[in-house]
Amino acid sequence: MTIAGTTTGDRLVDRVLRGDHAAVARMLSRVESGTDGVHLQLARLYDSGRRAHVVGVTGASGSGKSSLVAALAQTYRRRDRTVGVLAVDPSSPFSGGSVLGDRIRMGDLAGDGGVFIRSMATRGALGGLARTTVDAVTVLEAAGKDVVIVETVGVGQDEVDIAGASHTTVLVSVPGLGDAVQAIKAGIMEIADIHVVNKADREGADAVVAELREMLRHARYRRPADWRIPIQTTVAITGDGVDEFADAIEAHREWLSESDALARRERDMAASRLRNIVTGLVLEKLDDPATGDPFEKLVDRVARRQIDPFTAANQLLERTLS
Amino acid sequence: MAKTATPLRVMLAKVGLDGHDRGVKIVARWLRDAGMDVIYTGLHRTPEQVVEAAVQEDVDVLGVSLLSGAHMSIFPRLVDLLAAYEDLDVVLLAGGVIPDEDVDALKGMGVDGVLGQDSTPEEIVGTVRQLAGERHARAYG
Ligand SMILES: Nc1nc2c(ncn2[C@@H]2O[C@H](COP(=O)(O)OP(=O)(O)OP(=O)(O)O)[C@@H](O)[C@H]2O)c(=O)[nH]1
Ligand SMILES: [Mg+2]
Numbered sequence: 001m002t003i004a005g006t007t008t009g010d011r012l013v014d015r016v017l018r019g020d021h022a023a024v025a026r027m028l029s030r031v032e033s034g035t036d037g038v039h040l041q042l043a044r045l046y047d048s049g050r051r052a053h054v055v056g057v058t059g060a061s062g063s064g065k066s067s068l069v070a071a072l073a074q075t076y077r078r079r080d081r082t083v084g085v086l087a088v089d090p091s092s093p094f095s096g097g098s099v100l101g102d103r104i105r106m107g108d109l110a111g112d113g114g115v116f117i118r119s120m121a122t123r124g125a126l127g128g129l130a131r132t133t134v135d136a137v138t139v140l141e142a143a144g145k146d147v148v149i150v151e152t153v154g155v156g157q158d159e160v161d162i163a164g165a166s167h168t169t170v171l172v173s174v175p176g177l178g179d180a181v182q183a184i185k186a187g188i189m190e191i192a193d194i195h196v197v198n199k200a201d202r203e204g205a206d207a208v209v210a211e212l213r214e215m216l217r218h219a220r221y222r223r224p225a226d227w228r229i230p231i232q233t234t235v236a237i238t239g240d241g242v243d244e245f246a247d248a249i250e251a252h253r254e255w256l257s258e259s260d261a262l263a264r265r266e267r268d269m270a271a272s273r274l275r276n277i278v279t280g281l282v283l284e285k286l287d288d289p290a291t292g293d294p295f296e297k298l299v300d301r302v303a304r305r306q307i308d309p310f311t312a313a314n315q316l317l318e319r320t321l322s
Numbered sequence: 323m324a325k326t327a328t329p330l331r332v333m334l335a336k337v338g339l340d341g342h343d344r345g346v347k348i349v350a351r352w353l354r355d356a357g358m359d360v361i362y363t364g365l366h367r368t369p370e371q372v373v374e375a376a377v378q379e380d381v382d383v384l385g386v387s388l389l390s391g392a393h394m395s396i397f398p399r400l401v402d403l404l405a406a407y408e409d410l411d412v413v414l415l416a417g418g419v420i421p422d423e424d425v426d427a428l429k430g431m432g433v434d435g436v437l438g439q440d441s442t443p444e445e446i447v448g449t450v451r452q453l454a455g456e457r458h459a460r461a462y463g
Contacts, residue, residue, distance in 0.1 A: 022407055025380040026461060033328040033462040097329055097354035103375060104364035110371035117378055121329070121359050 009041045017048055019144045021116055028118055031135045042135055045142035052084065052141035052148040053253050056162035058128060058188065059172030061154025064198040066105035067236035068172060069151050073109055074239070075246045076147055082114040084140030084148040088129050091121040098122075102151055116140065128152040128159025131280070134273055137165065155188055163191035164272030167265055168252045172196045173212065175204030189215065192229060194248050200233040200241065209233060227255055285320040294319055328359075328462045330454050333381040335363040335372040337396050340389040345439065349385070349417070352443040353450065369396060373403040376412055380461055382454040385437075387418040394424060401432040411460075413453045417441075 012030075015023030027045075030038045055072075057065050066087060073083045087102035100119035109115045120130040129152060130136075140148045152162050163169050171192035176199070195216075197208045212231050230248045234241035256262040286295040298312040332353055334346050343365055350360045361379050363372060376384045384404075388396060397416060404410060416428055416436045425436045435449050 022377050022410065025378050026409075029328075029380045029462050035463065091359075092354055095355045095357045097357045098359045099350045099354050100359060100361045103361060103379075107364055107367065107371065110367075110374055117375075119359075119361050119379060123329075 009037050010044075013041050013044050016045060016139060016143050021113070021143075024116060024139060024143045025118070027139050028136055031132050031139060032120070032130075034132075042138055046138050048142045050141050050144060052137070052145050053168070053249075054137055054141075054166040055147060055149045055249055056152065056166030056169040057149060057172060058152040058155050058159070058162050058169065058191075059196075059198075060156075060174070060177060063154070063172045063174045063177075064236045065151050065154070065172055066102040068196065068198055068234060068242070068245075069102075069149050070106040070109055071234070071236050071239050071242040072149060072246060072249075073106075073115055075242050077109075077112060077114055079246070081146040082144060083116075084137075084143070084145035085109075085115070085117040085151070086120055086133055086136050086140070086148065087117065087151045088120045088122060088133060088153050090153045091123045093124070096123070116143070116145065122153060125161075126159070127161030128155050129161045129165060131276075134165050134276070158187055160187055160191050161272075164269055166269075167256060167262075168193050168249050170194045170196055170249070172198050173208055174199045175202045175208050190219075193227070193252050194245075195229060195231040196245060197231060197233045198236050201235045201238070205233055226259070227252070227261070282317070282320050286316060328458075330358045330383070330450065330458050331361070331379065331381045331462075332358050332383040332385060332450060332454075333361045333363065333372075333376050333379055334385045334387065335367055335375070336365045337367050337369060337372060337386055337388060337400075338390050338392050339366070341365055342389060343387075345418070346387045349387075349446060352446060356443075356447040356451075358450070369399040369403055373400060376404070377407055377410060381412055382458045382461065383413045383415060383450050385415040385417055385450075388416070388420070389418045391419065393418075393420055393428065397428055397433050398431050405432075411457055413450075413457060415449070415453075 012023055012027055016027050057069055059065055069085055073085060076083050089098055089100045089102060091098040098121040100121060103117060103119055106117055109117065120133060122130050125131045133150060137148050150162060150166060152159060169191050171188060173195065195212050197205050209231050216229055232241060232245045232248055234245055256265060294316060298316060301307045302309050302312050334350055336343055336346060350362050353360045361381065363375055386400060393416060400414060404412060404414065413434045416433050418439060420436050420438055428436055434453055437446055437449060
């Protein structure tokens with residue numbers, strides 16, 4: 001990294017810390033592309049010590065996540081909280097491109113300096129978020145946003161990374177997707193701190209609520225005994241029920257901070273994050289041409305059965321750590 | 323962190339009254355299929371809203387489609403609003419129904435390219451690639 005690069009980066013960090021939206025936007029671009037020096041800049045932003053409550057919103061495709069995020073953000077603004085939104089949509093596995101459409105539902109938030117919205121493409125990541133979403137949260141909280149809302153891609157069953165990235169995880173269900181609770185599989189069910197049944201203006205919402213209640217009663221997975229997972233009903237497009245939904249998030253936030261749950265949650269978040277960063281650094285070293293491509297060479301040898309994949313993996317790990 | 327090649331980032335916007343976005347959605351898919359990230363704003367946006375969104379999304383290209391005939395008033399407004407951001411230098415493209423005789427005037431006022439309704443996918447993808455590459459390297463490099 002050049003000295004010039006450092007000062008430009010430092011100036012950008014200063015502007016982010018002042019909450020300058022154009023700077024926040026450029027910082028997010030650098031995070032996404034992994035520009036030289038961005039880790040140092042992220043470290044400075046992290047060290048600012050500013051914290052946001054991170055709310056993850058997940059649920060099936062078309063369940064109304066974006067509409068609900070928009071309505072929730074408006075509610076926060078009425079309560080004088082500033083809001084950052086990260087809206088994740090999938091990249092095409094064929095072209096690598098994407099159409100990011102979440103913003104379509106968030107038009108009513110325009111013209112408010114207290115809201116910042118950024119769309120992100122998954123670019124091959126499978127957990128429902130982009131690889132850099134958690135770093136993007138760091139940028140938004142350092143810029144002074146009180147709440148950061150993360151909308152995941154429309155999920156089926158395994159996309160549970162959001163649980164390791166948020167303080168409060170919200171699962172959105174809707175009537176009319178057949179057997180609603182069955183449509184969303186156990187793995188996703190288990191990460192919800194709050195259930196929302198959206199599109200409550202449609203027939204069948206009561207049945208979904210009843211199904212969820214039944215499911216929670218028989219849940220085999222362990223939940224903290226003293227947090228009763230609420231089931232909220234909303235109509236995101238009119239705002240019905242959204243105040244109560246925001247209250248439920250607030251109640252969860254209070255519950256977290258009044259018990260040791262917050263410390264535990266933050267430890268889980270730190271663990272996911274550290275694991276991801278280390279994995280990224282190791283993979284990056286494996287791909288570094290300066291190391292003589294030991295990865296590619298070992299792939300050849302494994303394919304020819306000259307070495308077993310377990311020994312090969314251990315050799316690679318030793319090299320990257322040395 | 324390793325530098326990774328990021329897709330060109332394009333925002334497509336509809337400004338004003340006309341309520342048709344089938345064309346814009348088709349263009350969005352063409353650009354996606356060419357490997358770009360495309361952010362669509364939805365219908366009926368104001369120039370202020372579109373520019374605010376383009377800033378937050380740090381897009382390389384802002385393509386605004388107009389079928390309403392209001393282009394000679396809306397594009398100058400967009401150019402002015404964009405000029406308020408020093409290092410944004412987003413590429414501004416006009417699409418939709420733009421009569422031939424207005425093309426030079428639009429370019430004179432700061433629109434970087436005009437792609438009419440009969441543009442082929444190759445023309446659109448080619449124009450975006452040609453105009454956006456440098457800007458992308460500056461912002462995402
Ligand atoms: N009737 C009704 N329609 C709704 C409600 N909330 C959202 N919608 C509609 O549902 C459709 C999908 O809404 P989105 O907010 O885009 O859903 P999403 O979950 O973000 O979709 P993806 O991001 O594509 O997974 C839109 O047409 C919304 O207008 C609601 O409460 N009631
Ligand atoms: Mg959405």
